[in-house]
Amino acid sequence: MPQQLTRMVKDEFQVDVHVRISGKTLWIYVPLDDLIETEAGGWNKEGLEKINKVINATHRVILSTDAPIDFVAVLGADIKSYGVELLALEYVPDLKQAMMEKFSRGEYFMRSVRDVRFDPTVIGDLTGETRRYRDVTFDVFVCMQIMHRAKTLFAKDKLLSNLFELKTTAWTQKFGILKLEFEFLRKRYDLSPEEENIKPLDTVKMIAAEVIRNYGYKDIQGVELTDTFSEESVKLNLEELEQLEIDLPEYRD
Numbered sequence: 001m002p003q004q005l006t007r008m009v010k011d012e013f014q015v016d017v018h019v020r021i022s023g024k025t026l027w028i029y030v031p032l033d034d035l036i037e038t039e040a041g042g043w044n045k046e047g048l049e050k051i052n053k054v055i056n057a058t059h060r061v062i063l064s065t066d067a068p069i070d071f072v073a074v075l076g077a078d079i080k081s082y083g084v085e086l087l088a089l090e091y092v093p094d095l096k097q098a099m100m101e102k103f104s105r106g107e108y109f110m111r112s113v114r115d116v117r118f119d120p121t122v123i124g125d126l127t128g129e130t131r132r133y134r135d136v137t138f139d140v141f142v143c144m145q146i147m148h149r150a151k152t153l154f155a156k157d158k159l160l161s162n163l164f165e166l167k168t169t170a171w172t173q174k175f176g177i178l179k180l181e182f183e184f185l186r187k188r189y190d191l192s193p194e195e196e197n198i199k200p201l202d203t204v205k206m207i208a209a210e211v212i213r214n215y216g217y218k219d220i221q222g223v224e225l226t227d228t229f230s231e232e233s234v235k236l237n238l239e240e241l242e243q244l245e246i247d248l249p250e251y252r253d
Contacts, residue, residue: 023135029128176221
């Protein structure tokens with residue numbers, strides 16, 4: 001499969017990739033010198049399109065094989081300017097269910113984790129030798145998806161984005177507890193009574209409950225959520241996550 005995917009991407013899109021398998025995780029390293037607009041400092045459209053082409057080719061290969069792969073991780077690396085990395089992490093059963101239209105495109109986007117990282121050691125790395133390729137566990141995927149959903153909601157929902165900026169996220173695991181940290185910076189202090197009652201961790205609680213219930217995941221004790229800016233923290237066990245009422249907003253504009 002690594003050879004097939006490498007050859008397909010090169011023949012169809014003239015993009016060089018380096019494919020590795022770690023446990024049940026398929027890693028595709030995509031070195032790019034056009035991922036970042038040097039002058040503007042933003043994403044380069046052509047570089048993003050190359051990553052999307054690699055992802056689509058990977059989907060075709062994964063759906064045509066019975067290889068025991070659980071996760072696909074496509075890592076687009078800016079090897080020219082800043083060392084920016086764009087990670088796309090997907091759970092293979094989600095991909096198969098999406099193909100059968102078991103859930104909406106919007107839901108599939110939320111399950112397809114995106115993460116941006118910075119590491120200057122990737123500059124000049126044409127083959128991905130500086131990267132570490134680990135077998136992704138479901139705990140890692142669940143934590144990253146909760147953070148991905150939170151970042152997306154707090155960026156796109158007009159009310160939440162007007163009140164808070166989600167600056168940083170992090171996670172660890174200890175004794176079966178998923179510990180997730182979110183740094184919510186408040187943008188305004190001239191709040192209405194309704195806005196005063198909005199606590200970002202209340203939204204994150206619902207996101208965590210939704211993710212864990214979507215997969216029927218029971219191999220953890222619970223979650224601990226912390227807002228490192230306000231120093232507020234909340235703990236929920238599996239029973240509390242299952243009973244929590246979920247009322248997440250559609251993106252308000």
